[in-house]
Amino acid sequence: MSEEMIHPRFSDHEERALATVLDQIIPPRSDGRLPGAGGLGLVRHIEQVVQQAPHLRPVIVQGLSALDKLARSRNPAGFVALSSQDKSELLSQLTASQQGFLPSLIFHTYVGYYQDARVVEALGLEARPPFPKGHEMEPNDLSLLDPVRQRPKLYRQG
Amino acid sequence: MSEEPVDVLIVGAGASGAAMAWSLAETRMKILCLEQGDWMDPAQYPSTSLDWETRQFGDFALSPNSRRRREDYPINDDDSPISVSNFNAVGGSTILYAAHFPRFHPADFKLRTLDGVADDWPIDYARLEPYYAQNDRMMGVSGLAGDPAYPPKQLPLPPLPLGKLGHTLARGFNKLGWHWWPSDSAIASQPYEGRAACINLGPCILGCAQGAKASTDVTYWPVAVRNGVELRTRCRVREITIDENGMADGVIYYDAEGMECRQKAEIVVLACNGVGTPRLLLNSRSKLFPDGLANRSSLVGRNLMFHPYAMVTGIFDEPLDGYKGPTGCCIMSQEFYETDPSRGFVRGYSFEMLRGMGPVSTALWGMSSGRIPWGADHHQAYGKVFNRTAGMVVICEDLPELHNRVTLDPELVDSDGIPAPKVSYRLSENSTRMLEHSVARGKEVLEASGAKMTSAEAPLPPAGWHLMGTARMGTDARSSVVNEWGRCHDVRNLFIIDGSIFVTAGAVNPTCTIQALTLYIADSIKKNLANLFD
Numbered sequence: 001m002s003e004e005m006i007h008p009r010f011s012d013h014e015e016r017a018l019a020t021v022l023d024q025i026i027p028p029r030s031d032g033r034l035p036g037a038g039g040l041g042l043v044r045h046i047e048q049v050v051q052q053a054p055h056l057r058p059v060i061v062q063g064l065s066a067l068d069k070l071a072r073s074r075n076p077a078g079f080v081a082l083s084s085q086d087k088s089e090l091l092s093q094l095t096a097s098q099q100g101f102l103p104s105l106i107f108h109t110y111v112g113y114y115q116d117a118r119v120v121e122a123l124g125l126e127a128r129p130p131f132p133k134g135h136e137m138e139p140n141d142l143s144l145l146d147p148v149r150q151r152p153k154l155y156r157q158g
Numbered sequence: 159m160s161e162e163p164v165d166v167l168i169v170g171a172g173a174s175g176a177a178m179a180w181s182l183a184e185t186r187m188k189i190l191c192l193e194q195g196d197w198m199d200p201a202q203y204p205s206t207s208l209d210w211e212t213r214q215f216g217d218f219a220l221s222p223n224s225r226r227r228r229e230d231y232p233i234n235d236d237d238s239p240i241s242v243s244n245f246n247a248v249g250g251s252t253i254l255y256a257a258h259f260p261r262f263h264p265a266d267f268k269l270r271t272l273d274g275v276a277d278d279w280p281i282d283y284a285r286l287e288p289y290y291a292q293n294d295r296m297m298g299v300s301g302l303a304g305d306p307a308y309p310p311k312q313l314p315l316p317p318l319p320l321g322k323l324g325h326t327l328a329r330g331f332n333k334l335g336w337h338w339w340p341s342d343s344a345i346a347s348q349p350y351e352g353r354a355a356c357i358n359l360g361p362c363i364l365g366c367a368q369g370a371k372a373s374t375d376v377t378y379w380p381v382a383v384r385n386g387v388e389l390r391t392r393c394r395v396r397e398i399t400i401d402e403n404g405m406a407d408g409v410i411y412y413d414a415e416g417m418e419c420r421q422k423a424e425i426v427v428l429a430c431n432g433v434g435t436p437r438l439l440l441n442s443r444s445k446l447f448p449d450g451l452a453n454r455s456s457l458v459g460r461n462l463m464f465h466p467y468a469m470v471t472g473i474f475d476e477p478l479d480g481y482k483g484p485t486g487c488c489i490m491s492q493e494f495y496e497t498d499p500s501r502g503f504v505r506g507y508s509f510e511m512l513r514g515m516g517p518v519s520t521a522l523w524g525m526s527s528g529r530i531p532w533g534a535d536h537h538q539a540y541g542k543v544f545n546r547t548a549g550m551v552v553i554c555e556d557l558p559e560l561h562n563r564v565t566l567d568p569e570l571v572d573s574d575g576i577p578a579p580k581v582s583y584r585l586s587e588n589s590t591r592m593l594e595h596s597v598a599r600g601k602e603v604l605e606a607s608g609a610k611m612t613s614a615e616a617p618l619p620p621a622g623w624h625l626m627g628t629a630r631m632g633t634d635a636r637s638s639v640v641n642e643w644g645r646c647h648d649v650r651n652l653f654i655i656d657g658s659i660f661v662t663a664g665a666v667n668p669t670c671t672i673q674a675l676t677l678y679i680a681d682s683i684k685k686n687l688a689n690l691f692d
Contacts, residue, residue: 131203133357135359144325154337158272
């Protein structure tokens with residue numbers, strides 16, 4: 001049995017809703033240099049997370065469903081059609097009934113977003129692992145120790 | 159299955175087991191080490207991949223309960239505000255340690271005499287000093303002579319880079335007139351004994367892909383194996399067996415296939431850390447030792463000491479390049495190390511400056527501290543924090559207390575069915591006061607260094623790196639488990655060399671003291687070989 005049959009993927013509807021939620025968690029940067037988490041394609045990252053931690057799938061699916069239900073009471077077109085402020089309010093409101101939903105999504109969204117090469121570069125860093133290039137550092141200024149060297153011994157004799 | 163008997167059987171291939179194997183190898187005795195973990199492959203360490211920060215939550219998590227590698231055993235630490243951090247592999251927890259390498263102070267061996275608390279050690283700094291120096295050479299320690307917080311010492315390598323962050327904080331300490339010094343670090347600042355120099359990767363606590371950090375798989379072990387020591391990996395010891403005279407005669411262990419094996423030995427040495435060693439002793443019950451081996455004092459597992467940690471973080475206006483450089487080794491301060499009764503507690507603590515955080519760690523720290531919200535203000539808040547944090551951990555001295563202990567969990571077992579350890583620990587009033595004092599002073603120095611905002615967490619829950627005191631050393635068999643050179647009072651061919659034998663904890667990382675003690679015990683064994691069991 002394939003992994004997908006054991007743990008089915010999100011439906012198209014769920015994916016659209018999830019991408020919208022992710023864009024609420026980390027919206028696009030105002031200078032236009034970075035998309036939001038949904039626009040960056042982090043739905044795939046969340047999909048991978050739930051493949052590895054299947055207990056998260058119902059938390060997310062139920063959260064999205066509850067969110068949709070809440071949203072339709074405001075707008076029949078559902079969550080994706082709400083204004084940004086309404087989306088934000090509904091997400092906050094949802095934390096009371098779906099306690100694991102938002103904290104889990106925030107955690108995994110932050111992780112996925114800030115290890116993405118496009119984001120790392122936008123922060124001014126090279127998008128590479130630390131090894132093997134490492135980092136250059138400035139030489140030590142040990143003259144800063146001069147006042148410490150002047151002090152008498154600080155330890156007690158045993 | 160039964161193996162050929164050996165002269166010396168060492169259980170555990172971490173900091174102390176490696177040093178013991180290396181030291182005893184010159185005797186040409188037949189030496190075998192059993193290690194439940196395996197050799198690590200540095201090419202697979204997190205710093206070789208872009209998701210390096212995330213793996214601290216998976217296969218390189220600090221807690222074995224989260225990590226759940228095949229080599230790990232579970233630890234029930236529900237009854238403790240501090241959870242145990244360790245690693246099981248050739249190299250043991252030195253694979254994940256920060257390699258901060260400060261020695262104990264002379265006064266750390268004389269608490270009863272100097273401060274009227276706990277007990278004195280049966281040995282002192284002067285006895286250990288040559289072994290500290292020998293160990294510094296073997297591990298390749300970087301640092302600077304002349305620190306007024308210590309008796310004179312020479313280190314084989316110059317100090318690691320302080321970086322912009324270290325210089326910034328050093329100026330803050332100077333402004334307050336407080337002590338600071340470049341950290342003694344078991345990280346090669348220059349090429350050393352076949353090891354490459356540090357290239358400032360950052361995540362030392364996720365294994366060192368460069369090989370600059372002195373984990374014992376790259377220091378002691380290659381030499382010990384070359385000198386004839388056999389190191390058998392993926393072998394988990396269940397119990398130590400005894401003969402009719404109450405002497406240890408070997409162990410029963412499970413090999414990589416889960417097969418029960420027996421290994422006979424003339425001398426057994428335990429090097430399993432302050433939780434693993436009492437676990438093994440308590441699992442080794444017999445008619446002669448119904449309460450666990452070498453436990454006639456009832457002290458096996460008791461007096462568990464962690465170092466209660468606090469973490470104090472500051473946010474600065476200027477970029478600090480804190481993601482560069484060895485995570486835990488920058489500068490340290492021992493301004494508040496020695497006892498000052500006016501502070502409201504006995505003993506003291508060290509500050510150890512940390513480097514800053516990478517992109518993911520920044521986001522997650524911001525999430526948990528409330529500094530980086532989700533939603534419309536996210537990017538602005540993130541921009542104020544990323545590359546602008548500097549902080550420190552505080553290492554407080556813990557005092558031994560009988561009720562802080564390691565026992566066997568009645569239900570939890572490892573993958574071989576061996577009962578798992580249970581940790582029961584309470585933070586003392588003294589530690590609580592010390593933590594409060596340290597957090598206030600930590601914020602003060604960060605502000606003096608230019609921090610605009612500060613925050614702190616104390617005690618730091620995952621900071622159970624240092625495991626000490628659970629088979630303490632002493633001259634009286636009624637109040638200690640091992641004698642002044644590591645031999646069990648109750649079993650004269652059984653030695654313990656890990657942090658279990660610490661009488662008190664000091665306020666510094668214990669690895670170099672564990673290894674100095676090991677080299678001293680190994681020398682004592684060599685000197686007393688003719689009448690070792692008398």
